[in-house]
Amino acid sequence: VTGSTGRDRLDIGIDIGGTKIRAVALDGGGAVVGSVRAPTTTGAAALVAAAESTVREVVVEAGGTVRDIGVVGAGIAGLVDAGAGTVTHAVNLGLGEEPFALGPRLGDRLGLPVHVENDVNAAALGAAQVLSASSVLPPDLAYVSIGTGLAAGLVLDGRLRRGSRGVAGEIGHIPIDPNGPRCECGRRGCLEVLASGSAIARRWPVDGQRSPVAELLAAAARGHEGAVAIRDEVMGHLADAIVMLALAVDPKIFVLGGGVAEVGEPLLLAVRSGLRQRASASPMLRSLDLSSRVTLIPPAPIGAIGAALAAHPEAGGEVELEAGA
Numbered sequence: 001v002t003g004s005t006g007r008d009r010l011d012i013g014i015d016i017g018g019t020k021i022r023a024v025a026l027d028g029g030g031a032v033v034g035s036v037r038a039p040t041t042t043g044a045a046a047l048v049a050a051a052e053s054t055v056r057e058v059v060v061e062a063g064g065t066v067r068d069i070g071v072v073g074a075g076i077a078g079l080v081d082a083g084a085g086t087v088t089h090a091v092n093l094g095l096g097e098e099p100f101a102l103g104p105r106l107g108d109r110l111g112l113p114v115h116v117e118n119d120v121n122a123a124a125l126g127a128a129q130v131l132s133a134s135s136v137l138p139p140d141l142a143y144v145s146i147g148t149g150l151a152a153g154l155v156l157d158g159r160l161r162r163g164s165r166g167v168a169g170e171i172g173h174i175p176i177d178p179n180g181p182r183c184e185c186g187r188r189g190c191l192e193v194l195a196s197g198s199a200i201a202r203r204w205p206v207d208g209q210r211s212p213v214a215e216l217l218a219a220a221a222r223g224h225e226g227a228v229a230i231r232d233e234v235m236g237h238l239a240d241a242i243v244m245l246a247l248a249v250d251p252k253i254f255v256l257g258g259g260v261a262e263v264g265e266p267l268l269l270a271v272r273s274g275l276r277q278r279a280s281a282s283p284m285l286r287s288l289d290l291s292s293r294v295t296l297i298p299p300a301p302i303g304a305i306g307a308a309l310a311a312h313p314e315a316g317g318e319v320e321l322e323a324g325a
């Protein structure tokens, strides 16, 4: 497909996070041909303006103009109504309690329709695209985002599974400890209050800009008894999250992402160790070989890439990725 200036169509994806907005431009073959980062601003008007400028900047960086844009997709945390282009519960962005019409408002400023997708679903699609680039089989994975919250995105047999009410993969609110801390969903002991980045920061507080999970895992590796206990408990909960996903939908692989996964290999090793420990007590779990099916996110802006993929009109709300795309 070529745009009005005769060049390849550009698909734009933006990932609106709590601290930064990342935008990418994809060419007709799905390759990243432009990438821009900007700080997030809070409040509705400022956020829409910031999102608009990242879209305009990334198009220029890709050597095109707004007329070359094929689709625009935006990924954002919160409960998304993809049909209406609205998001609710995007609490850390200062958007208030009412559904916020991100798609229509950004679309008005750009003169183009804007598809809105839950950020974890978008990242799952982006991870599927990047990881399946060399495969002949359709991607089949659970993307587990461990950050401020805890949630999974599911790409099953090459299709994003949003669910009938849009909550497929919201495993952070599976209660696992009836006596655990209160969760913002109203229940107690949800996975999210026991094993998210916020939970780790609460249990292993650190100064300033250091990463709580990095400090926790380093202290545990040095043999600090308190750190070993907290690490084994938290990583055990994450291992249980993988087990639940395996037993519910049995994807081929499990991809760890989100802020906590930025620590990299030490997280992967700790989750694998939790899975092996669980398998040692269960021949059934052992046969699933879960520890070798867990991996880290690829080094790519998967949230923004996936937001662009989710916006394809031919997907009709259900996104199908081609093998080897």
Ligand SMILES: [Zn+2]
Pocket (backbone or CB within 6 Å): 172, 173, 174, 183, 184, 185, 186, 187, 190, 192
């Ligand atoms: Zn909850």
